Amino acid sequence: MTVVHGAARRVASCLSRGAARKIQGYSSLSRCSVNQQQVTTLVPAALRGADVVLQPRYVRTAASVANQAHPTQRTVTSKRSYTAAAALPAHEVLPMPSLSPTMTQGTIAAWKVKVGDEIKAGDILCDIQTDKATMEMESMEDGVIAAILVPEGTEDIPVGKPVAILVEEAADVGAFADYKPDDAAAAPAADPTVEPTRVIAERPDLRATSNQGTPLRSSRAPVQVEVAAVDPNSSMMTVRDALNSALSEEMERDDSVFVMGEEVGEYQGAYKITRGLLQKFGPKRVYDTPITEAGFTGIGVGAAFAGIRPVVEFMTFNFAMQAIDHVINSAAKTLYMSAGQISCPIVFRGPNGAAAGVGAQHSQCFAAWYMSVPGLKVVAPYSAEDARGLMKAAIRDPDPVVVLENELLYGQEFPVSPACIDKDFVVPIGKAKIEAVGSDVTIVTFSKMVGFALEAAELLAAEGISAEVINLRSMRPLDKDAIVQSLVKTNRLMTVEEGWPTCGVGAEVTALVMEDAFDHLDAPIERVTGVEVPMPYAVNLEKAALPQVENIVSAAKKLVYRDLDAARA
Numbered sequence: 001m002t003v004v005h006g007a008a009r010r011v012a013s014c015l016s017r018g019a020a021r022k023i024q025g026y027s028s029l030s031r032c033s034v035n036q037q038q039v040t041t042l043v044p045a046a047l048r049g050a051d052v053v054l055q056p057r058y059v060r061t062a063a064s065v066a067n068q069a070h071p072t073q074r075t076v077t078s079k080r081s082y083t084a085a086a087a088l089p090a091h092e093v094l095p096m097p098s099l100s101p102t103m104t105q106g107t108i109a110a111w112k113v114k115v116g117d118e119i120k121a122g123d124i125l126c127d128i129q130t131d132k133a134t135m136e137m138e139s140m141e142d143g144v145i146a147a148i149l150v151p152e153g154t155e156d157i158p159v160g161k162p163v164a165i166l167v168e169e170a171a172d173v174g175a176f177a178d179y180k181p182d183d184a185a186a187a188p189a190a191d192p193t194v195e196p197t198r199v200i201a202e203r204p205d206l207r208a209t210s211n212q213g214t215p216l217r218s219s220r221a222p223v224q225v226e227v228a229a230v231d232p233n234s235s236m237m238t239v240r241d242a243l244n245s246a247l248s249e250e251m252e253r254d255d256s257v258f259v260m261g262e263e264v265g266e267y268q269g270a271y272k273i274t275r276g277l278l279q280k281f282g283p284k285r286v287y288d289t290p291i292t293e294a295g296f297t298g299i300g301v302g303a304a305f306a307g308i309r310p311v312v313e314f315m316t317f318n319f320a321m322q323a324i325d326h327v328i329n330s331a332a333k334t335l336y337m338s339a340g341q342i343s344c345p346i347v348f349r350g351p352n353g354a355a356a357g358v359g360a361q362h363s364q365c366f367a368a369w370y371m372s373v374p375g376l377k378v379v380a381p382y383s384a385e386d387a388r389g390l391m392k393a394a395i396r397d398p399d400p401v402v403v404l405e406n407e408l409l410y411g412q413e414f415p416v417s418p419a420c421i422d423k424d425f426v427v428p429i430g431k432a433k434i435e436a437v438g439s440d441v442t443i444v445t446f447s448k449m450v451g452f453a454l455e456a457a458e459l460l461a462a463e464g465i466s467a468e469v470i471n472l473r474s475m476r477p478l479d480k481d482a483i484v485q486s487l488v489k490t491n492r493l494m495t496v497e498e499g500w501p502t503c504g505v506g507a508e509v510t511a512l513v514m515e516d517a518f519d520h521l522d523a524p525i526e527r528v529t530g531v532e533v534p535m536p537y538a539v540n541l542e543k544a545a546l547p548q549v550e551n552i553v554s555a556a557k558k559l560v561y562r563d564l565d566a567a568r569a
Contacts, residue, residue: 089172234415242384246391260287261313297323304346314350332375352404360534365499371475389427432479438468456552
């Protein structure tokens with residue numbers, strides 16, 4: 001299967017109505033209204049001339065679904081909503097649509113069609129005026145207008161009231177000459193076998209203030225949390241090799257996976273993560289892009305809308321700010337905006353956070369930024385096992401996943417178990433890992449700071465303080481149950497991160513614990529973070545701006561009141 005052939009000049013993000021057309025020889029998603037703007041999403045060149053079909057949440061070529069177990073999938077332009085009422089041909093009742101979250105009624109300012117007109121999906125049916133704006137009502141289906149039930153100029157039409165009838169064939173129009181809205185059959189019941197729209201809901205219980213001192217049910221029952229263990233059969237692997245092998249194996253497993261980014265091909269990747277992939281898979285699956293994050297990220301998002309699986313590499317996530325509109329407004333939001341019809345199975349990966357001596361514009365941690373966005377999944381590996389398992393899980397996931405790596409960890413070796421080497425090994429997104437078991441204080445952290453926390457735990461153990469270190473691995477969804485379960489045991493908690501304290505990862509963890517497990521705290525939560533300044537360039541100032549092992553040790557002692565004991569002595 002050819003995944004991509006050539007480079008598209010522009011792939012714009014678009015909320016598809018589920019229709020497809022052939023435009024100038026290209027397969028494209030239909031034009032649609034998004035905030036009153038008409039845009040067109042071009043499917044990548046590999047899909048030019050292909051018959052595009054719509055499945056729940058996915059748009060794929062007909063060839064890709066021919067061998068699936070559900071041969072009844074229909075093409076995008078098929079009639080999906082027609083129902084038959086007694087003594088009437090198959091038809092569809094078109095209701096007054098809700099064109100905004102607050103709209104309850106509207107006025108049909110003008111009809112753009114008349115009875116007997118043949119229409120296509122995406123055609124404008126009428127102009128609807130509300131107290132805020134004038135908007136267009138589009139057809140969701142192909143068909144023929146059989147009846148207009150509400151004349152233009154009619155005011156205060158409630159949302160849901162039938163306004164027109166659509167039939168499949170022109171010969172059926174006459175049967176609706178005397179049609180009355182009250183004759184319309186009830187809408188067919190929802191199919192219980194259809195998979196519901198995916199949501200990421202870490203905090204579904206929004207309770208009244210009076211109830212917020214009571215732990216949520218989800219934190220009462222013990223959960224199974226992975227605990228790090230030494231396997232005598234382990235081998236050693238660098239984080240770089242873990243990421244490289246995961247990419248290679250997933251590209252072998254699924255020929256819709258491809259890699260794109262700056263210097264990922266001929267140069268083998270700025271950090272050699274994509275080493276050997278160009279030679280193995282060729283230039284049609286490993287794309288060297290121009291230095292234009294906004295351009296190639298938009299191409300990647302458009303390709304993902306078409307059902308293929310891009311892995312977009314940013315040389316650093318600081319550069320991803322050039323493309324953040326595609327990541328947030330297109331990749332993260334389209335599943336929701338399309339009512340679950342259009343997925344975006346894409347991976348955004350690259351180094352995040354501070355490296356060494358690269359200054360303020362190359363050293364920022366974006367974990368808190370991305371984890372605040374509904375629709376994204378955000379992971380941050382620490383070890384080689386994390387990197388390999390999370391990368392595989394991200395590529396296989398149907399939603400956009402942000403993989404925040406750390407440049408200083410790429411060359412670090414970690415033990416990996418035989419299970420980790422298996423080609424189907426994945427680390428579940430949303431599950432934390434206990435890297436060190438303890439009983440006196442819980443240290444919640446991620447990425448490079450996990451190593452610092454483990455060093456601090458060893459120093460604390462020498463002083464009789466038992467620290468439990470939780471490697472979050474996943475920022476969104478956050479493993480709240482693992483955090484609370486550990487706190488129930490230790491009754492003291494601290495967070496460690498390289499990022500700034502204001503609205504940081506630690507701030508979110510603190511809020512969750514205060515809402516869900518306040519009664520288990522025996523001391524105020526401590527946060528160890530980066531200093532709230534842009535990253536200095538000077539080596540000594542850079543070290544002072546980032547958390548160090550001694551900072552973690554000091555905060556842990558404060559939690560167990562050792563600092564007071566020392567002061568009294």
